[in-house]
Amino acid sequence: MTALAIAAAALIGYLLGAIPVGLLVAKLARGIDIRRSGSGRTGTTNVLRSVGPLGAAVVLLLDVAKGLAAAATGDWGAVSGGIAAVLGHTRSIFIGFGGGRGVATAAGGLAVLAPLALVGVVPLFAVVAGVSRYVSLASLSVALAAPLIVVGLLIFGRAGFPALVFAAVGCALVIVAHADNIARLREGTERRLGERERDARG
Secondary structure, three states: OOHHHHHHHHHHHHHHHOOOHHHHHHHHHHOOOHHHOOOOOOOHHHHHHHOOHHHHHHHHHHHHHHHHHHOOOOHHHHHHHHHHHHHHHHOEHHHOOEOOOOHHHHHHHHHHHOHHHHHHHHHHHHHHHHHHOOHHHHHHHHHHHHHHHHHHHHHOOOOOHHHHHHHHHHHHHHHHHOHHHHHHHHHOOOOOOOOOOOOOOO
């Protein structure tokens, strides 16, 4: 794949990732601006709290689809497109460089580049979220674990080096997008699933 093709994949991936699905779903479903509700983010968790489970399910599926589509070009085009999609989701040019945390979009890219990694990260997310009731902690756990899982797959010949690059960079972007969550987890002020809204944005 040529450098021009890789750059084109990155541009297309960014624009796909930057589509503010959560904002659009919240507007259509409840007539609200999701950026002025809850955490102010456009991802699944804030939509769940502000709109409800059906809206959150739609956002989750479409955000995953953004990552899938962005990484569909194969090899290094998939890497550049997938990483750019995560960046676009977290820093969308369409909404003043705001957005979500990038977890679902990164999962979509991972499903293309290293589908077996999902066998590890999906149960991990479910267990951490179920036990702690912190979605942010579950997201950070899988963001840290995914590159390690891909390393294992790479060693056993079940994933390629491009998948490792995507996992490392994509998950780093996810962790950066959780900077405020990390601060609240340390302070003990992070909101758990099912908790009522606090004065501090969760």
